[in-house]
Amino acid sequence: MSTAAMPEFPAGFRWGVSTSAYQIEGGVDENGRGASIWDTFAHSPGRIADGSTGDVACDHYHRHAEDVALLAGLGVSAYRFSIAWPRVRPAGDGPVNARGLDFYDRLVDDLLAHDVDPVATLFHWDLPQSRQDAGGWLARDTAHRFAEYADATAARLGDRVKLWITLNEPFIHMSLGHGTGEHAPGRTLLFDAFPVAHHQLLAHGLAVAALRTRTTSPIAIANNYSPVRAAGDSDADRTAVAAYEALHNRLFTDPLLGRGYPDGLGFDTAVVRAGDLDVIAAPIDVLGVNYYNPTGVRAPQEGSPLPFELVPLQGYPRTAFDWPVAPDGLHELLGWLHRTYADDLPPIQVTESGCAYDDAPDADGRVHDPQRIAYLDGHLRAVRAAMDEGVDVTGYFVWSLLDNWEWAEGFTKRFGLVHVDFDTQVRTPKSSYAWLRDLIARP
Numbered sequence: 001m002s003t004a005a006m007p008e009f010p011a012g013f014r015w016g017v018s019t020s021a022y023q024i025e026g027g028v029d030e031n032g033r034g035a036s037i038w039d040t041f042a043h044s045p046g047r048i049a050d051g052s053t054g055d056v057a058c059d060h061y062h063r064h065a066e067d068v069a070l071l072a073g074l075g076v077s078a079y080r081f082s083i084a085w086p087r088v089r090p091a092g093d094g095p096v097n098a099r100g101l102d103f104y105d106r107l108v109d110d111l112l113a114h115d116v117d118p119v120a121t122l123f124h125w126d127l128p129q130s131r132q133d134a135g136g137w138l139a140r141d142t143a144h145r146f147a148e149y150a151d152a153t154a155a156r157l158g159d160r161v162k163l164w165i166t167l168n169e170p171f172i173h174m175s176l177g178h179g180t181g182e183h184a185p186g187r188t189l190l191f192d193a194f195p196v197a198h199h200q201l202l203a204h205g206l207a208v209a210a211l212r213t214r215t216t217s218p219i220a221i222a223n224n225y226s227p228v229r230a231a232g233d234s235d236a237d238r239t240a241v242a243a244y245e246a247l248h249n250r251l252f253t254d255p256l257l258g259r260g261y262p263d264g265l266g267f268d269t270a271v272v273r274a275g276d277l278d279v280i281a282a283p284i285d286v287l288g289v290n291y292y293n294p295t296g297v298r299a300p301q302e303g304s305p306l307p308f309e310l311v312p313l314q315g316y317p318r319t320a321f322d323w324p325v326a327p328d329g330l331h332e333l334l335g336w337l338h339r340t341y342a343d344d345l346p347p348i349q350v351t352e353s354g355c356a357y358d359d360a361p362d363a364d365g366r367v368h369d370p371q372r373i374a375y376l377d378g379h380l381r382a383v384r385a386a387m388d389e390g391v392d393v394t395g396y397f398v399w400s401l402l403d404n405w406e407w408a409e410g411f412t413k414r415f416g417l418v419h420v421d422f423d424t425q426v427r428t429p430k431s432s433y434a435w436l437r438d439l440i441a442r443p
């Protein structure tokens with residue numbers, strides 16, 4: 001970790017932390033919530049590493065006041081949470097459930113009372129199960145149902161939400177949820193998952209239009225990005241890098257910023273109808289960037305169904321998820337976005353950045369996580385360096401406030417600034433929480 005003082009960030013820079021509904025809320029049967037694809041998936045044997053579910057998770061549904069107090073103590077200016085579609089419109093379509101909205105209404109008011117800007121994500125992967133039964137994201141209808149849900153939510157929460165985020169990481173939901181099947185709904189369609197990309201993007205565009213009629217707050221999408229590094233220097237390796245870069249980094253950004261779908265991926269694009277690309281390219285105010293690590297790629301083996309092969313990157317320290325710790329990747333990524341999209345690129349907020357380690361309380365009950373402090377220190381310096389080079393970055397959100405239910409990894413991966421004992425629900429701020437609090441509070 002650098003011993004030089006962390007450079008200053010401009011006044012008004014947004015400091016935040018992120019969470020998502022299914023990973024923290026629990027309360028899955030309360031106040032009219034419907035089932036989501038993650039309830040179904042987590043309850044299917046063999047899907048989750050430790051056999052756990054999000055039925056209780058961090059019990060945030062009941063402990064939200066304590067969690068808002070933790071946010072206030074940290075001194076963040078913003079909190080990014082997600083709204084569970086199955087709480088608001090339990091069947092995916094049909095009646096809106098006012099009691100589902102009540103929960104977020106109270107949360108938003110409590111955040112504002114503590115001077116924390118509410119930043120709400122409308123879809124963080126928890127599709128209502130009934131919508132899945134009607135075809136899920138393979139069905140075009142789902143895009144329209146999403147826009148209706150966005151409209152109903154904004155009708156209630158309107159301008160009190162200070163930044164609206166339509167979708168979280170549509171690439172991960174397409175690839176892990178529908179391409180390879182490690183995430184809900186567990187489909188293994190590989191490149192036939194393209195309709196999931198298109199219908200999510202269409203849902204985003206339709207939701208932007210609906211939100212504009214309800215709010216003057218800025219609107220964003222949170223994409224996952226990973227700079228791609230070639231494992232060799234053959235032409236075939238370079239071709240594989242270009243293919244993976246188009247899939248991971250451009251498929252969900254080129255059309256959003258008015259450039260249509262990238263060429264050369266070989267998708268069957270029959271689901272794209274006239275006018276869709278204009279809907280998708282509706283102007284957004286902020287691009288949310290979720291960054292964890294770069295990806296190593298080489299040419300595929302003969303007969304592979306994919307145009308690339310992923311390979312571990314050497315030479316980096318690794319997190320408990322075995323992800324390389326590479327702040328240089330964030331620096332590179334921000335520069336790549338700036339150069340590639342030039343004048344079409346809106347201001348960026350880093351909407352997720354963080355790391356998992358096996359943090360546990362010591363004999364005194366304290367949780368020391370120096371590796372997370374080093375991680376955040378490095379990634380914030382990377383953001384600052386990119387800003388010095390002209391990239392317009394206006395915020396940084398740590399993933400995550402709390403240790404939580406990490407999808408297919410269950411409770412085995414701890415990303416929090418705050419340790420959670422999942423038996424007792426006791427929250428213990430880690431040393432990284434104090435470090436970030438002191439950084440934010442610098443005069």
Ligand code: FCB
Nearest residue numbers: 020168169172399406407
């Ligand atoms: C991102 C997800 C988030 C969390 C982190 C570790 O891909 O958006 O919910 O799981 O990874």
